[in-house]
Amino acid sequence: MTETRPVAGRAVVDVSLGRTALALVAGWLVPGAGHAILGRVRRGALFFLLIMGSFGIGLAEEGRLALYSPREGFLTGLQLVANLGVGPADLFARMSVYGEAAYALPDPSDASHRPRIEKFRERQRSAVSAYGTAYLWSAGLMNLLLLMDVWDIAKRRKD
Amino acid sequence: MRGHFANLVVYSGIIATFFSVLTRRDRREQLRFGGLVWLSMVGGVLLLAYLMLPFPR
Numbered sequence: 001m002t003e004t005r006p007v008a009g010r011a012v013v014d015v016s017l018g019r020t021a022l023a024l025v026a027g028w029l030v031p032g033a034g035h036a037i038l039g040r041v042r043r044g045a046l047f048f049l050l051i052m053g054s055f056g057i058g059l060a061e062e063g064r065l066a067l068y069s070p071r072e073g074f075l076t077g078l079q080l081v082a083n084l085g086v087g088p089a090d091l092f093a094r095m096s097v098y099g100e101a102a103y104a105l106p107d108p109s110d111a112s113h114r115p116r117i118e119k120f121r122e123r124q125r126s127a128v129s130a131y132g133t134a135y136l137w138s139a140g141l142m143n144l145l146l147l148m149d150v151w152d153i154a155k156r157r158k159d
Numbered sequence: 160m161r162g163h164f165a166n167l168v169v170y171s172g173i174i175a176t177f178f179s180v181l182t183r184r185d186r187r188e189q190l191r192f193g194g195l196v197w198l199s200m201v202g203g204v205l206l207l208a209y210l211m212l213p214f215p216r
Contacts, residue, residue, distance in 0.1 A: 043180060050177050057169070131166045138170075142177055149181060159184060 020154040027150050028087050031143045034150035047146055055086050055093075055139035062123040063132025065094055067116070068104040085140030097123070171200035 015023075015038065027034025031051035035044030066079030080103060083090050094101055098119055106113045123129055152158040179193030 046180055047177070050173055054170075054173050061166075128166070131163075131170070134170065135173075138174065145181065 014156065015154040020151070023150050023154060024147055027147050028085075028143065031087065031139075031146060034146065035153070038150065038153050040153070047142075051086065051139050051142050051146075052089070054135045054142070055089055058132045058135030058137075058139060059093055059097075061128040061132030061135065062126040063129060063134070063136035064120070064123060065090070065097055065136070067102060067120060079137070081144075082137035082140045085142075085144040086136075087143065090140070167201060167204055171197050174200065 019037065023034040023037040026037055030048065032044035032046070032048030035041075035047060064079075066076055066083050068080050069076045091101055094103070098116055102116055106116065123132075126132070149158065175193040175197035178196055179189040183189040183192050
């Protein structure tokens with residue numbers, strides 16, 4: 001249910017739970033879309049450009065697309081969260097880099113282990129890979145921050 | 160974009176713009192805050208690099 005009430009001399013519209021959920025999901029799928037759904041279209045468009053720009057530069061600079069490894073579960077888990085924050089764009093990037101939706105290192109006895117680890121190391125050998133990784137992780141983390149911002153806007157904690 | 164400095168400038172620009180738009184509403188405030196963040200990042204790295212000059216690898 002949507003309710004309008006005056007706050008500080010102007011009408012502020014309460015956002016329904018369904019619309020909040022839609023904005024959060026859309027914001028994860030397409031960076032900035034959550035803001036657009038809540039009426040902040042220009043801000044959302046700018047966030048989209050910043051996040052996808054950072055993601056694109058990260059890919060072009062051969063940033064690492066993290067693979068979860070049980071041997072370093074905590075760190076690789078955090079790296080994976082940073083990558084996943086950007087939404088389905090990460091999936092498409094993995095399909096393009098690894099040839100499949102790879103999120104973890106396979107068991108060493110698995111035939112796909114060697115090619116995947118080789119691909120991973122090949123990207124790391126690039127002189128600018130560290131920068132690329134920073135761009136990729138920043139893109140994901142910025143989008144996660146945006147989702148919190150969407151929540152705050154929906155709950156009227158923020159304009 | 161293969162240069163270290165170019166990466167520093169662009170990365171700082173993206174981060175500064177993002178946080179200025181996220182945390183400030185007024186256009187002038189955004190410019191001031193974003194400029195401060197950008198200068199702090201670029202200036203901080205250059206200062207650190209200068210301080211590390213006597214300690215080559």
